[in-house]
Amino acid sequence: MTHLAPNSPHARDVASVLHPYTHARRHLETGPTIFSEGSGIYIHDDTGRAYMEGASALWCASLGFASERLAKVAYETMRRMGYYHIFRGASNEPAIDLCEKLLAIAPVPMSKVLLQCSGSEANDSALKLVWYHWNAQGRPEKRKIISRKASYHGSTVATICLTGIPDFHKGFGMPFEGFLYADCPHYYRDHEEGETEEQFSQRMADALEEMILREGPDTIGAFWADPIQGGGAGALPPPARYFEKIQAVLRKYDILMVADEVICGFGRTGNMWGSQTCGVVPDIVTCAKALSAAMQPISAVLMNERIFQSVMTQSDRLGSFVHGFTYAGHPVAAAVALETLRIYEEMDLVAHVKALEPIFLRAFGALKDHPLVGDVAGHGLMGGVELVQDKAKRRPFPEGQKIGAKVDAHARERGLILRTTADRVALSPPLIITEEEIVEMAARLRGALDDTFAEIAA
Missing domain, CATH: 3.90.1150.10 (Aspartate Aminotransferase, domain 1)
Structure with missing residues (x-):
């Protein structure tokens, strides 16, 4: 650290900040x-x-x-109220307006929106919703989750288990049992000589079905995928007809489809949603990142009517839907996200x-x-x-x-x-x-x- 000027921001950083996804010891020498x-x-x-x-x-x-425009929206919302939660039936207009807008632009018909604070939180909440749904249906054994090798779905205790990158599990004693990883559909790297994209996709679907049969279809709750595989795979598009063939297998065994749109959502892939680009018909959608153009920490889980019916059933049985985060539906974040969506429309x-x-x-x-x-x-x-x-x-x-x-x-x-x-x-x-x-x-x-x-x- 001797090369860092004393009391400089660089020296203060190495003295006080632990950085995510950073070599902790090396950072003490190199600084930020x-x-x-x-x-x-x-x-x-x-x-x-x-x-x-x-x-x-x-x-x-x-x-x-x-963005001066988004800064003004944040300022005005903070000046009026600043914060209130959406627990126990409380609400605020920015949160309501944002949820209505998300339902209006959803890739397939959706019933309700659960606001959260990050992509990891959205996927973590969606995972709980999958288990909540199958418990409501009297099928608690449908608990295993299939994601894909080289996928990234978050850094919470649960979503790091969804993440199919072994290096992210080392040192934490993860993944937990019940998380399975289908093959990464990397056509360029893994196709056989003379194999077309469609034939490769069929091989991926056949391998998925073999996994499901081996584990037991009655034990599988959901299949998790980002339409274009982001973090670990490096912006990898699916091969031809991949999701068509994968979803045929999922429907055959009554397995939910969860589309992780945290990266792909809001125009990134040439449609509003990556699901539209890649032919995904999800039961649950998670989104974040471009929802507020990253100007505020906010995310959302969109669920179809089937999932919401299960939420109501469990509320009847248990007395409440017991899940949430303190800052979910934060009026400042919701207002900025809503204005971001307006900007997208205007441009x-x-x-x-x-x-x-x-x-x-x-x-x-x-x-x-x-x-x-x-x-x-x-x-x-x-x-x-x-x-x-x-x-x-x-x-x-x-x-x-x-x-x-x-x-x-x-x-x-x-x-x-x-x-x-x-x-x-x-x-x-x-x-x-x-x-x-x-x-x-x-x-x-x-x-x-x-x-x-x-x-x-x-």
Whole structure:
């Protein structure tokens, strides 16, 4: 820590802050990058250096990094009331208006909205609703949950078990029993020679059915999936007819479909919902992030009438629906989220993303000629660049080579912030991005790939 100036924000940070998803010991030596302001798709650190944000921070800064309009809404709501809960029948108009709006734009007919404070909370609450539903139906044995390998669904005790990434479980004694992981539908990496996308999807569905039969259909409560697989898989679109075939299996065995729209929702994929883009017909939808353009912490769970009927049945039996978080339905967060949805309508967000989609896919798709790139795929303004050691054999780099981290570091040097896994670069820029900025972002990524290739070839 001797290289950090005493009493500087960097030194104070390492002395007091434990950072999520950060190497705790190494951080004491390196210190933080402190970001101080933003404008449009650019975020600025405390030295004044500007970076293009290629990942919308954590997938969520859909309107960029500052908004006078949303700030005024937050101020006015805070000035009038500031806070009140929605427990025991209490309510507030922003929460009511927001729930009505979410039902109006839902991907399929939904009955009620349960407001929460984060994507993790939304998925955690949806998990409880799945168990609550089957208990109400007199089928408490339908408790096991199937998600997918390389999926990410949150960091609570329950949602980290939904998350299908073993590294996230290490050290915590997780996952708990009852959480199962279907194959990640990564066509590029895992398809057999001559196998079409549709044939691959059928193989995924057959494997899911085998898992269900092996475990016992009467023990499976729900299947959890983000329409385009985000965090762990790196913005991975499903292969052709994947969800059509998966949902046929789920219907056969009366298993609920939960769509995690925390990343995909609100225009990101070229439709209002990723479910619409990928053909998902969910019983429950979870959403967050772009719901408020990340300007306030808020999330929501949308449930269909079948699930709500079970909530009423259990309320009759138990006297109340006993679940909630103190800040759920917070009037300031709800007001900001509602205004965010108005902004999306005014800018015709879905049409904007659809218009930019071919430019986005073409600009980054051109990287397929790079020696480090095996494939590029995406929808809307969400896509992934597959990094490979051997293009002909589709072979990734050894994990210890940390190729993604190398690309990320070189991109930072070029003023571009990315989200990388071991062998994939995920792209999800703010939805206000322009055609010119897309082209510039792709050029900076190509430069980072060139720098990485030169480094590993040296």
